[in-house]
Structure formats: C-alpha cells, structure tokens
Amino acid sequence: MTDPRRRLPAVDALLAEPDVAALIASHPRGLVVRAVRDTIEHARAHGGAAPAGGWGAAVGERTRRLAAPSLAPVINATGVVLHTNLGRAPLAPAAIAAMSRVAGGYTNLEYDLARGTRGSRDGLCRDLLIELTGAEDALVVNNAAGALLVALSALARDGDALVSRGELVEIGGSFRIPDIMARSGAALVEVGTTNRTHRADYEAALTPRTRLLLKVHRSNFQVTGFTTEVPATELAGLARHAQVASLYDLGSGLLLDLAPWGLTGEPSVAEALASGVDAVAFSGDKLLGGPQAGILLGRRDAIAACRKDPLARAVRSDKFTLAALEATLALYRGPAAIQEIPVLRMLTQDVAQIRRAAEALHKGVGKDADIVEGESEVGGGSFPGAKLNTWLVRITPSTQHLAPNTLAERLRGADPPIITRIADDRVLLDPRTILPSEIELVARAVRAALDG
Numbered sequence: 001m002t003d004p005r006r007r008l009p010a011v012d013a014l015l016a017e018p019d020v021a022a023l024i025a026s027h028p029r030g031l032v033v034r035a036v037r038d039t040i041e042h043a044r045a046h047g048g049a050a051p052a053g054g055w056g057a058a059v060g061e062r063t064r065r066l067a068a069p070s071l072a073p074v075i076n077a078t079g080v081v082l083h084t085n086l087g088r089a090p091l092a093p094a095a096i097a098a099m100s101r102v103a104g105g106y107t108n109l110e111y112d113l114a115r116g117t118r119g120s121r122d123g124l125c126r127d128l129l130i131e132l133t134g135a136e137d138a139l140v141v142n143n144a145a146g147a148l149l150v151a152l153s154a155l156a157r158d159g160d161a162l163v164s165r166g167e168l169v170e171i172g173g174s175f176r177i178p179d180i181m182a183r184s185g186a187a188l189v190e191v192g193t194t195n196r197t198h199r200a201d202y203e204a205a206l207t208p209r210t211r212l213l214l215k216v217h218r219s220n221f222q223v224t225g226f227t228t229e230v231p232a233t234e235l236a237g238l239a240r241h242a243q244v245a246s247l248y249d250l251g252s253g254l255l256l257d258l259a260p261w262g263l264t265g266e267p268s269v270a271e272a273l274a275s276g277v278d279a280v281a282f283s284g285d286k287l288l289g290g291p292q293a294g295i296l297l298g299r300r301d302a303i304a305a306c307r308k309d310p311l312a313r314a315v316r317s318d319k320f321t322l323a324a325l326e327a328t329l330a331l332y333r334g335p336a337a338i339q340e341i342p343v344l345r346m347l348t349q350d351v352a353q354i355r356r357a358a359e360a361l362h363k364g365v366g367k368d369a370d371i372v373e374g375e376s377e378v379g380g381g382s383f384p385g386a387k388l389n390t391w392l393v394r395i396t397p398s399t400q401h402l403a404p405n406t407l408a409e410r411l412r413g414a415d416p417p418i419i420t421r422i423a424d425d426r427v428l429l430d431p432r433t434i435l436p437s438e439i440e441l442v443a444r445a446v447r448a449a450l451d452g
C-alpha cells in the first residue's frame, strides 16, 4: 500500500487547475498560493485524502476565509447589553458620523486653529465633561484600566495606596487591580477583610508612606449578608484629614439616573464626584455608551498631575475615540440621550416593545419556536444583580434531532454571525440586544440553520 500522502498534488499543479487559476483573477496571487498550501497541508495532516468537495472548492473556500476581515460585525442575541466579548457599547449614529468625519483626512487633533500653532488633544472632550458633570477638570485616555494606571502613578507612585480587601476586583479574568497597582509604582496595602472593612482599618494602615486611599466599585459581583464598607464620602474625608489623595475607580460611568426604569444600585458619576474624592475613573464604553475610553474627572490639581504623568502619553486616546466620545457626550445635553445612545435605549426599553420584537422574530422563524419570559443582563460589571425582564424566542427543532450546541454553532457560522445563549437545552434569542434592522436577518438565519 502506498501512503496516500504521497499522492497529494503539488502546489503548482493545483494552481494550474482551471477553478484555482480563476481565483487568481479576483484575488491577490499570494493569497491564493497560501490557500493552496494550507489546503494541501490540511489534507496531509488528515491522512492525505482529497477534500470531499474536490480540491478546487476547498481552495476557493480557504481563499474566501483568508480574504475575509478578521474583525467583523456580529449580531448579539444574548441579551447581555454590555457584552465585553462582543465589543461592549454599540455607538450612537452621531458618534459613528463623528468618527467617519475625521477618518479620511487631516484634523485639528493637536492644532490650535485660532493661533495657527500646536494645540493639545487634551482639550477636546474636556469642556464637555466639565459641563456635564461639574468636575473641575477632566482627562480622557485609552481605557479605564489606563486611567487607573495613570492616576495611581501620578498620585501614589513610590508610596502606599490603601485599598479594601473587599474591593480587590478581577474583571473578565484579565484585569486585576493589584497587578495594575504594581505597575503604577504604588505599593498596594490591603486593609480589612473580604466582607467587612471599617474606617478604623484604613486609619490603622496610615503611615508616612501612605499617599492615596483607593475605592473600587465592586463591578460584576455583589457581597451580600454580613458586610461593611466605608462609603466614598467617608473615605474622601479621611484622606483629606490624613493629607493624602483619594481615587474612586467607578467602572461604568453612569451619567444619567436610570432609577425610573428600575435600575438602581450603580453609583453615578455625579454621586462619585459629590463624595469629594480627588479623582474618579471610569470607562467610556460601559453605561456611558460611547467608544472605548478611560475618563478621569476630579480636582484641578489631581487631574493636572495625571495629565503630566509620563504614562498619560502611553495611554493617550486617538482621534476616533475623541470624536466618538465628544459626539456621545453631546447627546447627554438634551433629552435624546436615552433614545439615541443604544446602550441606554436597550436598558430602558419597554418590555411590551421587546415582546413585539420577539413576536416578529417568532413569526419569521415559524413553528420551531415559541416565546417565553426571561431576563436580560446589563453586563460589563454594571448594575450587578439587576433584573431586566424580557421576552425570549426559544428554539425547539421539531423535524430532526438538532443539539442546541450544533444549532448555536450554525448560527455563529451565519453571515453575519449570530451569538445566542443556551439554557435548559434550548437555544434562546433575546430581542433586547438585536437591533430592529436585524430581526428579519436573524429569523432567516435561524430558518436556514434549522433546515440544515
């Protein structure tokens, strides 16, 4: 018996086949050559058999995959509004327009148009942030982790920063307060216990080395039962008394009160600032609903120190971020924010409206689905424990045995991919996070996935 791997075609022979040669007319030659090599390698690794659909089709499919952009839109049918894996906040139309306005040409990013000299990008969202929040000063950087790094470096480098053991959060497995603190040059001093930290714990840990008291909002988990934490107001007072700085890592950046929609328990930016801490840090792409960014607000001297810190240069934000953030923030000036900013619209959406979207989706899918009550999630570590009632479209394949994992996989393979969740052995679609323009597309993709 000869090894079938010996009969694998040569690269040149495959390139000469008519359907492969035709690919070179519509794709760069180098890409097709790579697809040919990859296809042969794949066959070799799998015993040497020719691809089931023939070589030409396999090379064509691989070329198509190589040519496709690796970052692409997906449809979020999970009901998790701030889904970190799916890129968090979708942007408002005004923010998208602002980004594309600055994308193709030059901008006044660091140019003072009045004086005709070098300007500073630091001024770009600053006035708007001050106007909306009443903070003395503001600085925008690349993300909230970066904001925290800069603030700790500027306010606590070579000294101690005290933080409650109950607030040493890990977010998404890749973001750990202690690791960031270590890199900022500040030494972390943990005080209290996981569930209880008192004012006296901070007081006992104060030494001449202490430079800062840090408060971290406990995103994505709740500590319930026998608990005590020191409120930001008290911590700010204690810091002033001890003549050290205070910093509040707020996480989400809630600019509006969402209590009228039943969403409570997440401290707002206004509340955080009113506590009197020197600086507050939060994300641009969580509840704020803008682009990925880290925002520092607070007292003039504290923010000035952050702006001057060398790390601020390393985590500065780009023109796209600044354009999109400015446009998003501008929406907060008027009553349109709730409707215009997708994150806020999804979070405050009337459940009857979600039901109508579920019905439209159900109608499009047909007999293999029904509508059930369920819950959506805020996500992004915001409003932990909040209940968002929703209506879900539940898929129950009627004609064939189709495992929920297989169905979910087929939907992920749709164009654009549709991300769902599975519960009780069923694929569930939550219309809360499906954009109205996507409903029909999703219905069609589910039908196609059910039919094979």
Ligand SMILES: *Cc1c(COP(=O)(O)O)cnc(C)c1O
Pocket: 143, 144, 145, 146, 169, 171, 175, 216, 217, 218, 219, 249, 250, 251, 252, 282, 283, 284, 293, 294, 380, 381
């Ligand atoms: C999400 C979060 C961060 C990190 O924000 P990024 O913008 O993702 O860097 C930091 N602190 C808290 C409390 C958070 O919730």
